[in-house]
Amino acid sequence: MSMRPLLDRLEGWRDEQIEFLERLVNHDSGTDDALDVNRVAAILAERLERLGFKVQRVPGERFGDHLVGEKPGAGPKRFLFVGHFDTVFPSGTAKQRPFHIDREGRAWGPGVYDMKGGLAAVLYALRAHREARTRAWEETTVAVVFNADEERLSPTSRPLIEAEARKAHSVGILEPARPNGEYVMARKGAGVFHLTVKGKAAHAGLQPELGASAIWDLAQKVAALHALTDLERGTTVNVGTVRGGERPNVVADHAFAEIDLRAWTPEEAERAIAAMRAICERPHVAGTAPTFSGGLAFPPWPPGLPGTERLLEIMRGAGRELGVDVRAIKTGGGSDGNHTSAIAPTLDGLGPKGSRAHSDEEYIEIATLLERTKMIALFLDRWAAEFVIGEGRRGGS
Ligand SMILES: [Zn+2]
Known part of the structure; x- marks a missing residue:
């Protein structure tokens, strides 16, 4: 026609x-x-x-x-x-x-x-x-x-x-x-994840040894999360926001991050999520407690x-x-x-x-x-x- x-x-x-x-x-x-x-x-x-x-x-x-x-x-x-x-x-x-x-x-x-x-x-x-x-x-x-x-x-x-x-x-x-x-x-599949770290506040000058810095802990995790990015495979992990602490002279008792994950296949997304979870749930600084949550919003x-x-x-x-x-x-x-x-x-x-x-x-x-x-x-x-x-x-x- x-x-x-x-x-x-x-x-x-x-x-x-x-x-x-x-x-x-x-x-x-x-x-x-x-x-x-x-x-x-x-x-x-x-x-x-x-x-x-x-x-x-x-x-x-x-x-x-x-x-x-x-x-x-x-x-x-x-x-x-x-x-x-x-x-x-x-x-x-x-x-x-x-x-x-x-x-x-x-x-x-x-x-x-x-x-x-x-x-x-x-x-x-x-x-x-x-x-x-x-x-x-x-x-x-x-x-x-x-x-x-x-x-x-x-x-x-x-x-x-x-x-x-x-x-x-x-x-x-x-x-x-x-x-x-x-x-x-x-x-790509895309997910949003939240990482919260609870620490312990202390005077940064008088008794720093009594504190557990949530920011220090979070910082180690951020570095490890970004290292998961594999551009060749197309897998990216991006910590897009961080927040934490109150003032410079207080050991931070809380810190928070939002993380974006992208991957080409369901298998790769699952592998990356497991790796993210392992990083986030392992305390780096003694006395801190992390929680990790989130999932894929868009399947690949x-x-x-x-x-x-x-x-x-x-x-x-x-x-x-x-x-x-x-x-x-x-x-x-x-x-x-x-x-x-x-x-x-x-x-x-x-x-x-x-x-x-x-x-x-x-x-x-x-x-x-x-x-x-x-x-x-x-x-x-x-x-x-x-x-x-x-x-x-x-x-x-
Ligand atoms: Zn649109």
Whole structure:
């Protein structure tokens, strides 16, 4: 089938789509501002409903509402899109630096790259399918989870995402493309750990021998933890914060550290956690007592999964039609793709190309909004025609 009906529509909506992205960006939705987040949820829910989705608003308890939607298809196949609409920016940011496009064709504004651009892309790709009445649209059940707490590591949306991934035959994650336009095919597992050391206070001048310094103990542990980093294997241990003590003339009776761990495989993550635990639980300074806690927040999404390779191959087919060279990379940063890739074939980085996520220099190349939207539309078309149910699946239900 010719792809012209899809592509012509998308080109015709180019300005309208940019205006829609502008509207999303100019509504702040920092994870911790539930009222703001829910306003954006309402905009997205209305769009999904217009596309024929049945949309459920799932209260996020600590955060804003998540959206879970489904558009039924006549055939057996089910595709899931996952995107988050929270950002790291607090209320008022969009007022200070609203959406704008500069002379170089870069669009700026809070969350434009991570990841309101991806949301604007998928909604228009789906709209093109609906209005062109494609076979893919008629036959495929399309599900979405738009979550509101990803920037806090998806604590309340993770069960929803995993449940939807178990029902789906493949998953597309709407996180942005890397700076050179690459898709994402693997992500390190990531965990956060806490180390607390209790020591014993004493006058540092009068009776230092009666004290047990929690800081001295912690310092030895920090050195040993950092030595676990093995860049060749891709395993990193980073002590990102330390606190402790009260004043210089008191032997510190408490110290505390937060530790970030990244690793490519579950086995390697477990090995590293065991090593961290051994270091943290062994007292170095007599009289101190350590406690160590934490775990993996994101399971590793290792490189080379057959399901991901298959989706990438389908995306390459879409790229050939548009003259776009499709490449994919692995990255140390986590996303909800870590969760879904453990269950169903997953491809990530479907959103527009840009850079500088989580900073006020965040931008996208605005021309890639339309390009990536076309890619999603063509990808879905090919996936509906080519993908065989069950291929590349790792586990799950
Ligand atoms: Zn993101």
